[in-house]
Amino acid sequence: MSVLEPTLEPNPLREGLEQERVPDPSALVIFGASGDLTQRKLVPGLYSLAHEGLLPSGQTIIGFSRADHTDDSFRMAMREACDKHARTKPVDDAIWDNFAKGLFYVAGEFDDANAYDRLKAKCEEADRARGTGGRRIYYLAVPPDFFALICEFLGKLGMANDPEGDGPYTRAIIEKPFGHDLQTARELNRVAVSTFRERQVFRIDHYLGKETVQNLLVLRFGNGIFEPFWNRQYVDHVQFTVAESIGVEGRGNYFETSGITRDIIQNHMLQLVSLVAMEPPVEFEANAVRDEKVKVLRALREFSMNDIDSYAVRGQYGEGSALGKTAAAYRQEKNVAPESNVETFAALKVFIDNWRWAGVPFYLRTGKRLPKRVTDISIHFRPAPYALFSRMEGVRTHPNILAIRIQPDEGISLKFDSKVPGPAVRTAPVTMEFRYATSFGAEPPEAYERLLLDTMLGDSTLFARRDEVETAWEWLDPLLKKWEADPASPELYPAGTWGPEGADALLERDDRRWRRP
Amino acid sequence: MNEAEVSVDYASIEKSLAELWRSENQSNEHAITRAALWNVVAHTGTQKDQAYASEVLSAAAAVVPQRTIVIRSDPAEPEEIAAWISANCHLVGGEKQVCSEEITIVAGGEAVHRVSPLVSALLIPDMPVAFWWLGDLPSDESYVDFLLSPADRLIVDSSHFGSVSDLVLLSKVARNTGTAPADLNWVRLEEWRAAAAMMFDPISARAWLQTIRRVRIVGTATTRTFGDMAESILFAAWLSAQVGHTVTADGGVQSASGPIEYALTTEARQRDFGSLCHVEIEFADGKTATIDRDDDRHVLVAALDGKEHTLDCVTRMRSQDVQNLIVRQLKRPEADRVFLRTIAIAAKLAKRLAA
Numbered sequence: 001m002s003v004l005e006p007t008l009e010p011n012p013l014r015e016g017l018e019q020e021r022v023p024d025p026s027a028l029v030i031f032g033a034s035g036d037l038t039q040r041k042l043v044p045g046l047y048s049l050a051h052e053g054l055l056p057s058g059q060t061i062i063g064f065s066r067a068d069h070t071d072d073s074f075r076m077a078m079r080e081a082c083d084k085h086a087r088t089k090p091v092d093d094a095i096w097d098n099f100a101k102g103l104f105y106v107a108g109e110f111d112d113a114n115a116y117d118r119l120k121a122k123c124e125e126a127d128r129a130r131g132t133g134g135r136r137i138y139y140l141a142v143p144p145d146f147f148a149l150i151c152e153f154l155g156k157l158g159m160a161n162d163p164e165g166d167g168p169y170t171r172a173i174i175e176k177p178f179g180h181d182l183q184t185a186r187e188l189n190r191v192a193v194s195t196f197r198e199r200q201v202f203r204i205d206h207y208l209g210k211e212t213v214q215n216l217l218v219l220r221f222g223n224g225i226f227e228p229f230w231n232r233q234y235v236d237h238v239q240f241t242v243a244e245s246i247g248v249e250g251r252g253n254y255f256e257t258s259g260i261t262r263d264i265i266q267n268h269m270l271q272l273v274s275l276v277a278m279e280p281p282v283e284f285e286a287n288a289v290r291d292e293k294v295k296v297l298r299a300l301r302e303f304s305m306n307d308i309d310s311y312a313v314r315g316q317y318g319e320g321s322a323l324g325k326t327a328a329a330y331r332q333e334k335n336v337a338p339e340s341n342v343e344t345f346a347a348l349k350v351f352i353d354n355w356r357w358a359g360v361p362f363y364l365r366t367g368k369r370l371p372k373r374v375t376d377i378s379i380h381f382r383p384a385p386y387a388l389f390s391r392m393e394g395v396r397t398h399p400n401i402l403a404i405r406i407q408p409d410e411g412i413s414l415k416f417d418s419k420v421p422g423p424a425v426r427t428a429p430v431t432m433e434f435r436y437a438t439s440f441g442a443e444p445p446e447a448y449e450r451l452l453l454d455t456m457l458g459d460s461t462l463f464a465r466r467d468e469v470e471t472a473w474e475w476l477d478p479l480l481k482k483w484e485a486d487p488a489s490p491e492l493y494p495a496g497t498w499g500p501e502g503a504d505a506l507l508e509r510d511d512r513r514w515r516r517p
Numbered sequence: 518m519n520e521a522e523v524s525v526d527y528a529s530i531e532k533s534l535a536e537l538w539r540s541e542n543q544s545n546e547h548a549i550t551r552a553a554l555w556n557v558v559a560h561t562g563t564q565k566d567q568a569y570a571s572e573v574l575s576a577a578a579a580v581v582p583q584r585t586i587v588i589r590s591d592p593a594e595p596e597e598i599a600a601w602i603s604a605n606c607h608l609v610g611g612e613k614q615v616c617s618e619e620i621t622i623v624a625g626g627e628a629v630h631r632v633s634p635l636v637s638a639l640l641i642p643d644m645p646v647a648f649w650w651l652g653d654l655p656s657d658e659s660y661v662d663f664l665l666s667p668a669d670r671l672i673v674d675s676s677h678f679g680s681v682s683d684l685v686l687l688s689k690v691a692r693n694t695g696t697a698p699a700d701l702n703w704v705r706l707e708e709w710r711a712a713a714a715m716m717f718d719p720i721s722a723r724a725w726l727q728t729i730r731r732v733r734i735v736g737t738a739t740t741r742t743f744g745d746m747a748e749s750i751l752f753a754a755w756l757s758a759q760v761g762h763t764v765t766a767d768g769g770v771q772s773a774s775g776p777i778e779y780a781l782t783t784e785a786r787q788r789d790f791g792s793l794c795h796v797e798i799e800f801a802d803g804k805t806a807t808i809d810r811d812d813d814r815h816v817l818v819a820a821l822d823g824k825e826h827t828l829d830c831v832t833r834m835r836s837q838d839v840q841n842l843i844v845r846q847l848k849r850p851e852a853d854r855v856f857l858r859t860i861a862i863a864a865k866l867a868k869r870l871a872a
Binding site: 009011012013014015016017018019022024025051053056057058092093094095131133438439 | 552554582615707708710711713714715716717718719720721722723726756759760761811814815816833853854855856
């Protein structure tokens, strides 16, 4: 019998189990296995999947990097990583022992042909000994500069095949950044699809693996009551906040070439915008969902370069305090140029020019060294058409707000006015709240766990498609180029505040205010 | 935390609950959030079971917020009906208290017939209703029907069943009512089913399922009561249901390639992790698949003697405390279709296997 196996009917004994979706075993090769991502997220995430019974027996993980490891020393290093970072702690020895049997390591440079030969041999050994059946997943946890090299070797050695029909699959997972601008993004995609087909490429944006982000689709399309109000007739404006309380935390080198706009807005925030603004997909299937998301990105109104300050504000944190401690200015951070003009805060006013959202502003803000870590979306509804109670003395009505908290304390709340008990007509805002922790108790799985499992199952719904990435860059590129060409410094804001004054002015000009998340 | 019970007039329980929440909000240093995803009604017949149900559901409410109604109903007791209320509060994240309420109703004599309408009035609207029946099912089906009329789910523990007739009654409930039966014993089997499934995840192993010849299931028991055998019977029925065996009315099992022999035996061993301790499946070519419980490591170890490779499969044993089993049942939003399929077969198999 060949070690390369076709796909058969699902395992009937899996039906109805909590672990009903278990993929066929594969060899998952992690390029960059000695890196931070592997130790903090990937292997701990895979272990947690094994702990939950969601990995198939025979699942094999092969680390590949320059570091000098044997299989055993790699296992020891990964055990330490799991002890520190696994969601399901303490690490269960029995589960670990079994999981560790599937951990292997190949040491080598990314340009060493012999190392790829050893990798190929290791994968084939897994097919024979562990039943991985020729199925391969390559996780490129490496800087984008190495993508082309790795893809070229995999292609040359016939390790990137994508046979039609039921043959064993080969998939590649790519980490952000998906380019530095439109041109580099296109080049990266060209490199990826010169070796793999688009359907084999899984571009990870870990925000899409978060339960609350996935719940956006359920909230909108699984309930009958929200969608009728989800349009320009009822929505006044929408706010998105992705705030971090920390600074660049030793990532100065990276941040100096990136800035917050590339780091957060180009990927995470535009994913959130497209999920909030998209039309219902015809089915809950990867391409159907992504088709609708791309349509939103295509409908984003181009920035007017003559009037850019009316639509975009950039800022950079100065000295201040964060979470009760003194915080240094961005320019004082390690590996940051003393005259750096890189933005650590950005706020945008965005329009989606389509039938549903014409004229409704979407306000986006993100920054480092803000008062707290929070990701929040709020839908602000128009006031009642006739202000019946506002004519009464002492009565003030408030807009209805549907707030979706992505992290932390995940949940959804709806704010509305209620009559204050008593003989007089007085109103006060109240909220109806749903909190994941209150209703479901259990800690949600890490985003990487879900995304790794989906890759093994071949479900690309929660991954960015090539046209999504390129369309997002196409829209954002002119703004970034304008800012880069502008000699003026970003507006300073003290660390620990909600950003520069210009961000407040962006909304005040429209007679609106940022919601305090 | 289960706060002190307050005796209330059974005719105005909702009003008393409203007063309870008002006073809780005023006196508590933490913000209080009331939450409920389920109405859970526990039916008990003794004071001991009543206390047990209250303790179990109070712990379960910390994970799945619920309005808990504990009934103690005994027609042999003097005629009376009385009610108590209390709040179940749990800190979430060290600051917010999530609370749900517990109502206890005690009825004796003819008053037991007033319990069902009272419970109906106390159910939170739009939330599903789970009815947890403690102990052996009653022989009076009409009483069960009456109590179950608003229930979406009937939770039992077949390890307490006295005879095969209880399994038949459960099967009837599934067939004839809108109430979906659920069995805590079935939840105990989840890891065993997962361990068995894991062996057949490799595609090369899947075809073996069609060549099963003999299945030996060893349970732990000091007696051979029906309840002690129930877990083994359910496992056997599940395997046959999922593989597609035909089970005749007298409990005979046939596959497309011949009869399947089931052997259920018991051995004395501690039962911290349910009843099963060993499963052995023999295939037409003489090879075997085994699942063993490793009590020291709290795992199940499965091994399949394959043609090309042998893989050990390890499945973590989860806590078998009753409150965890209840929580796992309540976390399933819908009826378990595989269980419904299994009990129909289990009722037939039981006649032969438990003999």
